[in-house]
Amino acid sequence: MRIVVLAGGIGGARFLLGVRAYAREVGAEVTAVVNVGDDLWLHGLKICPDLDSVMYTLGGGADPERGWGRVGEGWTVKEELAAYGAEPTWFGLGDKDIATHLVRSTMLNAGYPLHAVTEALATRWQPGVRLLPATDDRLETHAIVSARSEPASPAVANSAGTADDDKGQRAIHFQEWWVRYRADIPTHRFVFVGAETAKPAPGVLEAIGTADLVLVAPSNPVVSVAPVLAVPGLREAVAAGPAPVVGISPIIGGAPVRGMADRCLAVLGVECSAAGVGRLYGGRAAGGLLDGWLVAEEDAGTLVPEVTVRAVPLRMTDEAATAAMVRAAVELT
Ligand code: GDP
Numbered sequence: 001m002r003i004v005v006l007a008g009g010i011g012g013a014r015f016l017l018g019v020r021a022y023a024r025e026v027g028a029e030v031t032a033v034v035n036v037g038d039d040l041w042l043h044g045l046k047i048c049p050d051l052d053s054v055m056y057t058l059g060g061g062a063d064p065e066r067g068w069g070r071v072g073e074g075w076t077v078k079e080e081l082a083a084y085g086a087e088p089t090w091f092g093l094g095d096k097d098i099a100t101h102l103v104r105s106t107m108l109n110a111g112y113p114l115h116a117v118t119e120a121l122a123t124r125w126q127p128g129v130r131l132l133p134a135t136d137d138r139l140e141t142h143a144i145v146s147a148r149s150e151p152a153s154p155a156v157a158n159s160a161g162t163a164d165d166d167k168g169q170r171a172i173h174f175q176e177w178w179v180r181y182r183a184d185i186p187t188h189r190f191v192f193v194g195a196e197t198a199k200p201a202p203g204v205l206e207a208i209g210t211a212d213l214v215l216v217a218p219s220n221p222v223v224s225v226a227p228v229l230a231v232p233g234l235r236e237a238v239a240a241g242p243a244p245v246v247g248i249s250p251i252i253g254g255a256p257v258r259g260m261a262d263r264c265l266a267v268l269g270v271e272c273s274a275a276g277v278g279r280l281y282g283g284r285a286a287g288g289l290l291d292g293w294l295v296a297e298e299d300a301g302t303l304v305p306e307v308t309v310r311a312v313p314l315r316m317t318d319e320a321a322t323a324a325m326v327r328a329a330v331e332l333t
Pocket residue numbers: 007008009010011012013014050053218219220221223224248249250251252255256257258259260261314315316317
């Protein structure tokens with residue numbers, strides 16, 4: 001059996017622990033197609049937050065408390081950068097984490113594509129699943145916000161290549177929106193810069209085309225899963241592919257389990273509920289993505305047109321509980 005998982009960072013990583021556990025039980029192969037919309041260059045370093053969350057979590061090196069970055073992290077470099085007044089200062093950059101970014105940046109600067117770099121980094125971490133970036137190309141999530149808010153950090157705004165327009169709006173990089181402003185700033189919409197010309201990373205379409213099951217992790221639908229699906233050809237491959245597609249709701253009882261998906265959904269005008277996210281993805285038979293949608297027991301009775309909905313426990317408290325979610329997804333198909 002071959003399983004493909006569309007995933008963001010922390011929610012995707014936790015879910016993949018359960019997918020890996022299930023796969024070991026039944027002898028399945030797992031490919032994770034991971035969001036790169038959060039990626040950015042800072043201080044000359046290429047940072048891929050979602051790929052790293054997945055890699056560290058599956059490799060046993062993640063900080064379980066903080067949810068992102070390395071366990072036993074140090075912050076000397078961050079403090080030293082701040083002492084120079086080197087902007088931006090709001091982005092968490094740990095010492096151990098920086099080693100990952102150094103290796104990655106050196107390889108990218110030498111001409112290796114991101115999927116090859118990701119594979120090289122994974123030889124250390126042995127995540128037990130195949131990790132693929134959704135694309136090797138630049139695809140950055142930007143938030144279009146009201147220009148009344150403070151000016152963007154030059155370091156990030158410049159790398160983004162976007163600026164104020166004459167409607168009093170400006171684009172800021174997703175990380176600035178999320179980390180610096182805590183998603184609490186008047187926001188009009190999101191754009192995926194570079195999406196039009198991005199190509200699926202080598203292996204992505206093949207994995208989807210030969211999968212027996214595609215799972216949409218309980219990741220943020222707006223800023224984790226949507227940028228994966230924004231890579232031209234990727235959504236189409238999933239929607240037209242041979243494998244059933246089952247999504248897992250990141251929203252339980254009308255609220256995200258953690259994070260700020262509620263703020264992201266509000267920008268789209270989508271109700272923050274298991275039904276709202278299910279309808280946002282849509283049923284495959286109705287031109288959308290899903291055949292099945294797992295919601296939490298609290299959300300039993302959720303209806304999504306053309307989608308088989310089942311209510312099961314959806315809290316990823318440990319690997320066994322998460323593997324049970326995966327089993328429920330398999331049984332739904
Ligand atoms: P990020 O890229 O690090 O923000 O992480 P993701 O986008 O992959 O995942 C974030 C989403 O995971 C949030 O919207 C949470 O609601 C969801 N999430 C976190 N823990 C759980 C859980 O235990 N169960 C479910 N169903 N969703 C969860």
